[in-house]
Amino acid sequence: MAQDAAGTVGARVSPQVDSLIRAAQAGDQDAFEQLVRTYDQSVLRLAMNLLRSPEDARDVYQEAFLRVYRNLHAFRFDCSFHTWLYRIVTNICLDQLRKRQVRKEESPTIETREGPIDRMDTFQEESAHADPERSLWNRQLKQRIETALQDLTPRERMVFELRHYQGLRLRNIGEMLGTTEEAAKNCLFRATQKMRAVLGDFT
């Protein structure tokens, strides 16, 4: 459960971020860039983990921060900047996930002679396993996890990603997705149930 600087900031607007926003709103380009740098790692990580494609993550990054740039003047400090930013980011990511569900073409796994593998494995260093049996088991587990994640609705996927990987609180997640804490709880519950069902005793 990762909790990074930006995630922690999410609970309140720190004075530094506050003044960066005000400067950026007044047209200070450097302040805007600094503001972006405060949050963009977690945004890119979210997009990358949800979409499993560097190209798509790059598109999300660009679109999200351009929207921030265009609409920053409308930010009124009535929620944390992190929440406001994540409303934009999660909207864009959900759109992408929904499009994929309709198209069903952009699978996060690619077919190989040894069976389907996660697209991202081609970008990651495979840790060297001396034990081939363990390596096979790991590959099968990964495959099951991919199937399990694909079974989630975009919203369940998003809530799970934000809670498990980004370490955000469900109340905050509800706020970002325009829903209640209770609905976010139900979403997380359904997501874990579905994954448990697919993974069975594998884990």
Place this chain on the structure above:
Amino acid sequence: MTCDSILKLIPLYYYGELTPDEEERVEEHTHGCPTCTRELAQQRALAAALDKRQIAPAPMLLEDCRSDLIAAIQGGAPRIAPAAKGAWRLFLDAMAASFSGPSLSGLARLRQPIGALALLAIGFFGARLINTAAPSSTDDVYSTVRSVQPDNAGGVAISLDETRRKVVKGHMNDGNIQRLLLAAAHEDNPAVRVESVDLLRSQSGSSEVRDTLLNVLSQDTNPGVRLKALEGLKPLAADSEVRKTLRRVLLADDNAAVRVLVIDLLVANRDDNMVGMMQGLVQQENNDSVRRKLEKALRDMNASPGRF
């Protein structure tokens, strides 16, 4: 507490999302219940397996994203000046460069990035307008125009979308409504662009509207929108700036219907500069109806089609 009710709480327990009371109940129960203890262990194992799946974006990717963003902002989104002019000037420069030779594909290549620049800039400009807009609007967040709806009483309803949607209502002669329409003429959705450009036609007397129509005609990727802009420019066919653009569009537009309509507009106000250009074009034109149109226009002007 029954196992059933505890099982439902286990995922939330794991994520620390229970109230202290609920948390205590789960702990008490699992202490004496092997089934629920196993369930909790499974939840932990699931989470651990999922942890391994997490990927960190490559530092290079982050750097690329940052420089893309800065380039997009510095290149395309002036924060104060209305962008239409900037993009227009950029376009004219590019046109001048691409028409020094016989290449006709210059415009098609240019249209996309310049269109994107204009979109970005107008989006920003449009967003700023909402803040000061007097017509009935309470919400000030927006990023996309979803629809433009004229009514029979000369009014118009524009619906904008971000995380929330709202409708701004007002009359066509309201300055803010006009500016929203100008911004909507550059929206992503071609249906919105067609509707906005269609509404702007009635206001083509304003120089801002004229510039937008010229912009749309030169840059919009959708021929339907370009045709609408052309219709709007009809009453201005004698204007020298408009004629200059029409000539450029005739040379560069890849859509035959657009080229035919441009010829109509150009010949409606005869000028001798056109004859040479049209004679040249007749030689290159691949589309039969456009070529016939050019030949007829030349005959009407008592000029030879030039190829005999």
